[in-house]
Amino acid sequence: MKIALLLTGNELMSGDTVDSNSSMIAQLLDPIGFEINHKVTVGDDLDLLVLELDKLSQQYDVVIVNGGLGPTVDDLTAIALAKLIGKNLVKNQQAFEHVHEWCAARGIEANEANLKQAMLPIGASVLANPVGSAVGIQLQYRQCLLLCTPGVPSELRAMLNGSVAEALKSSYPNASSKYVRRLKLFGMGESGLQQLLDDECSDWPAEVIVGFRAGAPLLELKLEVSDKKHLGYRDDCEKRLRELVGDFIVGENDETLSSVVVDLLAEKGRMLTLAESCTGGLIASQITEVSGASKVFEAGFVTYSNTIKENVLAVDHEVLEQYGAVSQEVVHAMASGALLAAGADCVIAVSGIAGPEGGTIEKPVGTVWVAWGEEDSIMTHRFNYPVERKFFQLMISSVALDLLRRYLLGETNVPGYFQRESR
Amino acid sequence: MKIALLLTGNELMSGDTVDSNSSMIAQLLDPIGFEINHKVTVGDDLDLLVLELDKLSQQYDVVIVNGGLGPTVDDLTAIALAKLIGKNLVKNQQAFEHVHEWCAARGIEANEANLKQAMLPIGASVLANPVGSAVGIQLQYRQCLLLCTPGVPSELRAMLNGSVAEALKSSYPNASSKYVRRLKLFGMGESGLQQLLDDECSDWPAEVIVGFRAGAPLLELKLEVSDKKHLGYRDDCEKRLRELVGDFIVGENDETLSSVVVDLLAEKGRMLTLAESCTGGLIASQITEVSGASKVFEAGFVTYSNTIKENVLAVDHEVLEQYGAVSQEVVHAMASGALLAAGADCVIAVSGIAGPEGGTIEKPVGTVWVAWGEEDSIMTHRFNYPVERKFFQLMISSVALDLLRRYLLGETNVPGYFQRESR
Structure with a gap:
């Protein structure tokens, strides 16, 4: 279809x-066998909407409409459907009850604008919306199944997983699910990974489709088969990938660098502390974004100035004078000082030049020292990422979290981050 | 057109x-008088592309194509154009030189894939791309001007401001620019502001178009006139808006809550410190994201546990025991302690329950105390935002920054944040 x-x-x-x-x-919808073939966007214009609906319903088996179901005058989907099929809008009892229940649950009276949402074209049925006041609309027109959904993302998501998926499956019971595995990588980009697969896996089975979804900072790698009997191929491919780039694979699905680090710390019963200069609290923010972070994190220090590095993290005045704030010696001292001040087991410390100002010839903008590890094994490394300030902060936070992740897994070497990229 | x-x-x-x-x-393109009327998306399928190009070029004066100009086999735009007009692809000298120069500047030899990008349909001309290796393509077909642009956002942006804008203006010299003013608000949503305008500004001049662009956490309000001689109306409308909701207007264009706070602190020569519990470093991260933050910010403390609140911020053990970490007394003490520890002038302190766990009947998830101000005038306020953890952290960080912004402007009352919203 x-x-x-x-x-x-x-x-x-x-x-x-x-x-x-x-x-x-x-x-x-793609993973459950319903692939979108064509996409059209139009403004809130009744005639254009009717025209598009007319064209698409002649050419496609299913048309999913998104938007225009709300209570305002701009919301034209129901009217457009009625005009398309040459019928009137009538009060739909199921939609009417839904609107009333929705309002009652919020302690408000349904007003005229709300009740407009209960007016559906004759012959249409309700697509349940478990979240919002607007019901979705299902209508069979000619050979085409029309499914109308709301523009509010939370409502749309609930309906795609619920009433829309049900309507599609009941019309096309033989649509075949895809079997998707999503891995999250840090430190390799799309072009580098693609090149590696081309070079190393020339005998990759055709049944296993590879997809990428670039994100900052993680790359999602999708392995997909459309037949259950090929799941073995998929597992083989994943195994080969793990042999090739396993150390770059951070996790799966919704996992993030910080969620994986929090989980590893919790598993090992370690407490983390942070001493951040150029990342300015971003690492702390990413760690505490994870629900349950308080089990592994008690304190972080954002120490921008030298005075504060001395006063709060007990970095030696002489060391700061001699080596400068962006140095191996200082980032090491920051790490030790933070461990002591927080009474923690593990640490990340960062000191660098985010720019756009503050660079020198020896230490240009983008220079950064990272320290990570535990009291008796603090490692340090110098990186250079001369990129825009916000992206620099994100990259360095991610690199630092990844180094700690590797350390917690017993790996102390620094990998070649993003070394294979061609563009 | x-x-x-x-x-x-x-x-x-x-x-x-x-x-x-x-x-x-x-x-x-909209502000310079070129409004998009219709939008179609298709996959990398040659026949579908040609079909769509054929249809659109009959119905529209201008078709802007985006994507498909890269060096790989998936990139089909040039071939589709050639097929559309029934002509061959030939080596375009200008494009050929561009590819060579682009590669030479990067110290690489142009390979076959790069040179593919110099093959344009007969009769087409080059749309200059100052950033990437792929040139854009301009082609007049029937009554339609076809402008093909690359999918890489940085390249597309440069071309829209350059060769694409020039091509459009030279074909339509009378297209009229719009005069747009963008204000950023915090603490009011789209529906609340719309309702306020409906209620209070029934005589709003038709020449001044109002637009909204909801963002988290700021709302952008757009005031637009399409004729220079109506700029006076626009200014009047802005004045009325400022009278109505001026205290919610944070800034303009690309300004953010943190950039405005950093600017105000710099203007007044004040240093800021932060004591964050439930926001976990997010406020520090937002402040230090602003270039030049080091002039107003030396130190921030992320104090998750009670022990750290005692050790680092010198909060009394008894006060913590008696009132609990999420209390007016503790957040006040955190603020005082941070000011002392950092030797700063201004402070924000936050203590709350981000959830999903940790709530009680008296202090449910979403409860938060915020302190802000200066040593001899620390204010405190309790808020309740029972929303998902990440959104809670963003909201509270924004509220805290806004309260400090208002304080720096001499306003110490706490406004009714988001009190007019209906949805």
């Missing part, structure tokens, strides 16, 4: 909103 | 990439 997606909303045409819904729709 | 946008790329269809290019295109 062929599926088209019709997105509606002036905010999508004006650029005021970046469309992340269509990515969500593809990501949730 | 009517403009369509044709986006191409399998990654856009599979959901592996969120399309932010079309938002960028609209945002850069």
Whole structure:
């Protein structure tokens, strides 16, 4: 079957909103066998909407409409459907009850705008929305199944996993699921990994589709087979990947560098502390973003100035004078000082020049020293990432977390981060 | 003139990439008078591309194509154009020189894949790309101006501001620029502000278009006139807005809460320190993300546990025991302790329950105390935001920064944040 997606909303045409819904729709429907073949976006214009619906419903088996179900005058999807099929809007009892229940649960009375959402074209049925006030709309027109969904992402997500998936499966019971494995990597980019696969895995089985999704800072690698009987191939490919680049594989699915580090620290019963200069609290922020971080993290220090490095982390005045704040000696002393001040087991310390100012010839913008490890085994390494300030902070935070991750796994060598990239 | 946008790329269809290019295109072209009316996305399929190009070039005056100009086999735009007009691809001298220069500047030899990018359809001309190896393609077909641009965002941005804007202006010299003013607000949402405008500004001049762009945590309000002679209206509207909600207006254009706070601190010659519990370093991270933050910020403390609050911030053991970490007394003591430890002038301290665990009946998840001000005038306030952990941290960081912003402007009352929202 062929599926088209019709997105509606002036905010999508004006650029005021970046469309992340269509990515969500593809990501949730593709694995269960419903691939989007075509995508059209139009503004909130009734005639254009009807025209597009008419064209798409002639060419596609399924049209998923997203947006235009809300309570305001801009929301035209129901009216457009009615115009398309030449019927009226009527009060749909199920939708009416849904709106009332939704309002009652919030202690408010349904107003006229809310009740507009209960008006559906004759012949349409309700696609349940467990989150919001607007119900979705399902309508069979000619040979085409029309499924209308709301633009609010949380509502859309709930419906894609619920009523929309059910409607699709009941119309196409033979659509075949895909079997997807998602690995998260840090320290390799898409082009480097692709090149490595081309070089090392020329006999890669055709049944196993490889996909990439570049993110900052992690790269997602997707291994996909569309038939259950090929799961063995997929497992073989994953094994080969782990042999090739296993140390760059941080985790799976929704795992992040900080969530993996928090889990490893908890597993080993270690407490972490942080002494951050150029990353300015970003590492602490990433660690404490993880639910349960308090089990492994009690204290972090953001020590921007030399005075504070001396007063709070007990870095020697002479060491700071002699080597400068961005030096192996100082970052080592910061690490030791933080361990002592916080009474922790593990540490990350960072001192560098985020820019755009503050660079010198010997230590240009992008120079950074990272220390990590435990009291009797503090390691240090110098990196150089001359990139824009925010991206520099993100990269260094990620490198530091990854070095601690590797340390907690017993690996003390510094890998070649991003050394294979061609672009 | 009517403009369509044709986006191409399998990654856009599979959901592996969120399309932010079309938002960028609209945002850069709309203000100079070129509004996108229609948007279509297709995968990397030659026949589909030709079909779409054929349809769109009959219906629109301008078609902007994005994607498919790269060096790999997936990149089909030039071939699709050639097929559309029934002509061959030939080596374009200008494109050929560009590729060679691009490679030479990087000390590499142009390979076959690079040189593929110099093959353009007969009759096409080059749209200069100052950033990347792929040139853009301009082609007049029937009554339609076709402009093909690369998918790499940095290249696309440079071309939209350069060769694409020039090509459009030279074809449509009378396209009229829009005059846009962008204000950033914190503490009001789109629905609340819209309602306020409906209630208080019923005589709003039709010449001044209002637009919103919701972001976390700031709301962007856009005031736009399309004729220079209406700029006075726009200024009047801005004045009325400032009278109505001026204290919620944080800044303009790219300003953020933290950049405004850093600027205010610098202006007043004040140094800031931070004592963060539940926000876990996020405030420090936002402050130090601002270039020049070191002029106003030397030290921040992430004090998760009670022991650390005692040891580092000198919070009384008895006070912690008696009132608990999430209390007015403790957050006040954290603020005082941080000021002393850092030798700073201004302070923000935060202590709360981010969840999902740790709540009690008296202090449920989402409860948070914020302290802000200076040594002899530390203010405190209790808030309650029972939302998902990451969003809670972002909201509280923003509220705390906004309270300090207001304090630095001489305002010590706590405003009703997000009190007008209906949804």
